């Protein structure tokens with residue numbers, strides 16, 4: 513996949529960090545890779561990468577505090593330069609409370625909704641002018657032109673839910689799926705592709721050690737999958753990492 517710029521949220525660890533590593537090691541690495549995290553000063557893995565990769569910029573994105581988003585947009589805009597938009601926004605940051613019916617409470621529901629659904633929507637809204645700018649350079653609806661990719665999960669599929677439980681995570685990611693579909697409808701006229709992907713069960717802090725897949729393997733699979741998003745047929749859908757379109 514060849515793009516000028518990409519921004520990944522939740523990039524200091526887990527799948528987000530691996531996305532950043534893989535974008536940086538592409539044969540035609542983007543001119544600008546923006547790695548969003550809550551504590552840029554403490555993001556050691558990203559700081560180490562920055563010493564080697566001059567095209568990497570670590571930026572502040574805290575989904576609990578979206579009041580600073582405009583400052584971050586200005587930093588990104590400054591790096592991109594006049595008229596150069598942002599090609600890909602990858603909304604990856606998330607939290608997962610698997611509270612069942614006995615445990616679930618208002619706090620865990622609101623916390624997961626704030627970070628997993630409201631957060632990506634606010635980030636998408638804040639970076640819209642830069643995505644529109646990239647889209648205005650022409651071409652068809654495609655990931656290499658301008659796209660928002662939301663990292664969702666298979667357990668948020670309402671149709672495929674046959675296990676119950678996991679209220680905060682499942683419902684907040686189901687809301688993210690609706691946000692994905694809604695944005696795809698609203699932004700079609702702007703030539704911005706919007707899709708959600710399910711990365712499978714990963715060996716990260718969230719997925720735990722019993723998970724079945726490594727982040728490097730999955731980030732590669734997902735980059736290959738995203739690279740196929742080259743027409744309007746791909747917008748507004750939830751993709752399993754295998755490429756299967758999952759029912760919402």
Ligand SMILES: NC(=O)c1ccc[n+]([C@@H]2O[C@H](COP(=O)([O-])OP(=O)(O)OC[C@H]3O[C@@H](n4cnc5c(N)ncnc54)[C@H](OP(=O)(O)O)[C@@H]3O)[C@@H](O)[C@H]2O)c1
Nearest residue numbers: 522526527574575576604605606665713714716717718719
């Ligand atoms: N792991 C799995 O098995 C699995 C399965 C399906 C889908 N997913 C999805 O894949 C994505 C990546 O998951 P992962 O396994 O890599 O998770 P992870 O290892 O727990 O990493 C989560 C990332 O999100 C960031 N984050 C959390 N709260 C944030 C906030 N308020 N503001 C900004 N960033 C915040 C974390 O930053 P801090 O270090 O600052 O907390 C971290 O960078 C998520 O969207 C997840 O829902 C994962």
